[in-house]
Amino acid sequence: MLKWMVWTLPVAIVFIFAFLLIIGMTIWGHYRPPRIRKGFLRITTDRGDRVYIAYISSAFFMIMWIALVEGMLYVGCALAVALAAVILKWG
Structure with missing residues (x-):
C-alpha cells in the first residue's frame, strides 16, 4: 500500500x-x-497558525540550506529549529 x-x-x-x-x-x-495575537509577523495569528508558519518556514529554510550550502546539515537543522522557536514565541 x-x-x-x-x-x-x-x-x-x-x-x-x-x-x-x-x-x-x-x-x-x-x-x-488559543489566544489571537499580533507579533512581528504583522498578522493576527493563534497558536496553530504560528505552528503551521514555523513548520513551513523551517522546511523552506532546509530546502534552501541544502541547495546553497555543501554539507553541515546539522547546522542547518539547528538554525531551522531556532527559526521555528522564534516564530512560535514572538511571531
Whole structure:
C-alpha cells in the first residue's frame, strides 16, 4: 500500500513528528484554547497558525540550506529549529 513513497528513517521521523504535533495541538487546544495575537509577523495569528508558519518556514529554510550550502546539515537543522522557536514565541 505504501510502496509509492521511499520510506527512509528521516522521512518517517518527519511524518511521525507532524502527526504527533497535530495530535498534541488538538489536545492542548481542548484544555487551553488559543489566544489571537499580533507579533512581528504583522498578522493576527493563534497558536496553530504560528505552528503551521514555523513548520513551513523551517522546511523552506532546509530546502534552501541544502541547495546553497555543501554539507553541515546539522547546522542547518539547528538554525531551522531556532527559526521555528522564534516564530512560535514572538511571531
